[in-house]
Amino acid sequence: MTTPELLVPGGLTFAQLRRLVDTPDLTVKLDPSCRAAVRASADLVRRATEGDAPVYGVNTGFGKLATQRIQREDLAVLQLKLLRSHAVGVGDALPARVVRLVLLLKAASLARGYSGVREEVIDTLIAMHNRGVLPVIPCQGSVGASGDLAPLAHLCLPLVGEGEAWFDGQCLPGGQAMERAGLEPLTLGPKEGLALINGTQVSTALALDALIAADRLFEAAVITGALTLDAARGSDAPFDPRIHAVRGQPGQIDCAAAYRALAVGSEIRRSHLEGDDRVQDPYCLRCQPQVMGACLDQMRYATQVLVREANAVTDNPLVFAAEGSMVSGGNFHAEPVALVADALAVAIAEIGSISERRVAMLVDTVASRLPPFLTPEPGLNSGFMIVHVTAAALASENKSLAHPASVDSLPTSANQEDHVSMATFAARRLQPMLRNTAHIVAIELLAAAQGIEFLRPLKSAPALEGVLRLVRSVSPAMMADRSLARDMEAVHHLVAAGDIGRATERQIPELQAVRLA
Numbered sequence: 343m344t345t346p347e348l349l350v351p352g353g354l355t356f357a358q359l360r361r362l363v364d365t366p367d368l369t370v371k372l373d374p375s376c377r378a379a380v381r382a383s384a385d386l387v388r389r390a391t392e393g394d395a396p397v398y399g400v401n402t403g404f405g406k407l408a409t410q411r412i413q414r415e416d417l418a419v420l421q422l423k424l425l426r427s428h429a430v431g432v433g434d435a436l437p438a439r440v441v442r443l444v445l446l447l448k449a450a451s452l453a454r455g456y457s458g459v460r461e462e463v464i465d466t467l468i469a470m471h472n473r474g475v476l477p478v479i480p481c482q483g484s485v486g487a488s489g490d491l492a493p494l495a496h497l498c499l500p501l502v503g504e505g506e507a508w509f510d511g512q513c514l515p516g517g518q519a520m521e522r523a524g525l526e527p528l529t530l531g532p533k534e535g536l537a538l539i540n541g542t543q544v545s546t547a548l549a550l551d552a553l554i555a556a557d558r559l560f561e562a563a564v565i566t567g568a569l570t571l572d573a574a575r576g577s578d579a580p581f582d583p584r585i586h587a588v589r590g591q592p593g594q595i596d597c598a599a600a601y602r603a604l605a606v607g608s609e610i611r612r613s614h615l616e617g618d619d620r621v622q623d624p625y626c627l628r629c630q631p632q633v634m635g636a637c638l639d640q641m642r643y644a645t646q647v648l649v650r651e652a653n654a655v656t657d658n659p660l661v662f663a664a665e666g667s668m669v670s671g672g673n674f675h676a677e678p679v680a681l682v683a684d685a686l687a688v689a690i691a692e693i694g695s696i697s698e699r700r701v702a703m704l705v706d707t708v709a710s711r712l713p714p715f716l717t718p719e720p721g722l723n724s725g726f727m728i729v730h731v732t733a734a735a736l737a738s739e740n741k742s743l744a745h746p747a748s749v750d751s752l753p754t755s756a757n758q759e760d761h762v763s764m765a766t767f768a769a770r771r772l773q774p775m776l777r778n779t780a781h782i783v784a785i786e787l788l789a790a791a792q793g794i795e796f797l798r799p800l801k802s803a804p805a806l807e808g809v810l811r812l813v814r815s816v817s818p819a820m821m822a823d824r825s826l827a828r829d830m831e832a833v834h835h836l837v838a839a840g841d842i843g844r845a846t847e848r849q850i851p852e853l854q855a856v857r858l859a
Contacts, residue, residue: 346371349446349468351453352653356645356859359652360554362446363439369472370446372453372464379455380464382663384531387458390668391417391532398659398670399536405488405755421535422502428495428539429505431480436493438476438508440547444497445471447543451655457537458661458668466501466528473523478506478513479544485754486765489656489674490544493766498538503527540657542676545765549683550648552772555838556641556690557858559776560634562842563693563783564597564856565809567630568604570700570786572802573793574710575614576627578605586631593642594635596855601630603852608803610794624709626699633696637689638856644682645858651679676765680748683768687775691737691744694779697786698737701730704789716792716820723823726789729830733785736778743775777838784833787813787842788826795819805849812836812845 347361350373362368390397391414401417403410404424412420436444449467452459470476477500483492499505500516507519520527530538571578578601586598605611622628659670705726707714717725747768753760791813794802801807816836817829836842847853 344369346472348373349450349453351376351450351455354450354649354652356649359443359550359649363443363551363554366439366442370468372449372468376453376455377461379663380453380459380461383455383458383661384460386661386663386666386668387533388531397668400533400668404536406758408758417532418530421530421532424535425495425499425502425530425539426504428491429499431483431492431496433480433482436479436481436544436548440551441476441479441497442471443547443550444479444494444543445476447547447652448494448497448538448541450653451541451543451657452537454655456655456660456662457657458533459537460531460534463501463528463530463534463538466525469525470500470520470523473525474509475500475519475523475525476508477516478508481770482767484544484766485752486542486545486676486680486763486768487672487674487761488658488755488759489540489542490676490766491539493544494539494541497544498535501528501538502530537657540674542651542654542656542674542679542765545676545679545683545769546648546651548766548769549644549679549686549772550652552683552686552769552776553641553644553648553858555773555776556686558840558843559690559780559783559837560638560641560693561840561853561857562780562837563697564600564630564634564853565604565806565842565846566697566783566787566790567627567634567700568601569790569794569802569806569809570704571601571605571627571630572608572610572806573704573712573790573797574623574627575610575618575797576623577620578602578611580623580628581605581631591632591635591639593638594631596852597635597638598631600850600852600856603850604805604846605803608806609800610797610802613800624699624703626696626703630696633692637692640685640689641858644686647678647682676763677748680763680765680768683765683772684746684748686772687744687746687768690772690775690779691740694737694740694782697779697782698730698733701726701733701782701786701789704786704793705730710793712793712796716789716796717823718796718821725820725823726792729785729789729826732830733782736782740775740778743771747771780838781830781834784830784837787833787837788817788829791817792820805846808845808849809842812841
């Protein structure tokens with residue numbers, strides 16, 4: 343049995359978050375040093391219920407109903423009714439890896455000791471994760487402020503024995519799933535329902551999940567672009583470090599170094615150092631460091647914001663036990679997540695856009711100096727003609743999906759919540775974009791590999807030859823027309839799973855610099 347991962351509230355790192363997403367059977371344990379603060383904040387809430395002063399969400403209604411006072415004997419049922427009334431999401435259920443992360447982000451946030459919940463609430467969330475009780479969370483219904491209310495309500499209904507949850511491969515009523523896992527449902531105390539559903543954990547988990555996938559995709563796209571450069575017999579002069587140093591953009595500098603390293607030892611490159619009458623390559627080859635470097639900088643910034651948000655306390659009101667006060671605020675507003683999710687969407691679209699342009703260049707015999715549509719008998723064969731059309735369709739779809747979600751806001755709660763972030767959709771739409779772009783990169787890989795076939799017996803760089811062998815293990819060269827649909831799907835899997843990066847990383851240390859921390 344593996345040692346549980348230590349969950350330190352406020353101390354989550356991107357590397358740990360990646361492990362939590364990528365390792366389904368990973369268990370966690372809570373850092374015991376946080377428990378004193380949790381107990382102190384819960385005690386302050388308990389004492390607040392004994393007084394007469396109104397405290398939002400403790401002895402008042404919610405949202406526009408905050409002016410409605412709640413009788414002391416109804417405080418517990420108030421929290422239960424909150425979960426029930428807010429669990430109104432629609433759409434497909436979130437994937438298990440995202441639900442696991444939401445459980446832990448919520449537990450880690452509550453364990454900071456500013457939310458006023460009891461220890462057993464946090465312990466039960468962690469136990470649900472560790473024992474595989476995964477609530478069914480519909481993916482639609484949150485506007486990203488006042489927290490991810492509807493999806494978090496669905497997350498927490500099994501905690502009180504209601505809702506639905508997956509356990510041991512079955513979708514069960516929440517209480518039954520808890521029972522089979524050996525867990526006791528909770529009776530919520532004052533403020534606990536509000537603390538559970540107020541927060542940005544669903545938006546943040548969706549954005550982190552996409553960022554982790556984007557990291558793998560980005561590396562594959564860099565490698566694929568280097569292979570296309572060789573297939574098109576392009577120049578490596580645009581990757582000269584002096585060019586990038588005088589601009590000073592860090593992502594660009596790191597990407598240029600990766601492209602240079604990937605090209606080392608290429609016989610194809612040596613074959614056209616002399617006698618090549620082309621002065622400059624098209625932008626899709628020449629400007630790869632500038633375009634991909636800018637995308638990398640956006641991804642690095644998103645990493646900083648999302649790791650901060652993963653460690654944040656985002657419910658309301660907040661409990662400051664040391665000062666003996668409870669303060670209403672707006673940390674549940676997910677604008678930071680919405681803005682970086684929108685930035686990620688643009689970066690993902692751009693990775694696919696420049697990749698599609700390289701496919702277009704490869705099938706164009708004038709631009710690439712390869713046979714038309716990468717087939718030895720054009721006319722009788724169509725070769726990669728319609729494969730490129732698929733890439734163009736996906737790139738165009740991404741352009742529509744890249745429209746920023748954060749610029750839209752519809753007031754809710756009778757205009758009490760009059761500006762919202764739309765962060766949940768902003769993050770959720772990233773996965774379809776990632777799938778589209780991974781397919782485009784897979785198509786480019788197939789096209790570049792096909793282009794190399796016409797340059798044999800010359801070899802590409804050793805690291806790129808390893809990638810070619812990997813591609814050819816699932817897709818033989820196409821010297822006569824056949825359907826490439828299955829080949830495209832197989833190479834897409836290699837791209838999405840990170841296998842393209844793993845095929846070269848040991849040979850090219852510079853690729854580590856274009857991966858997120």
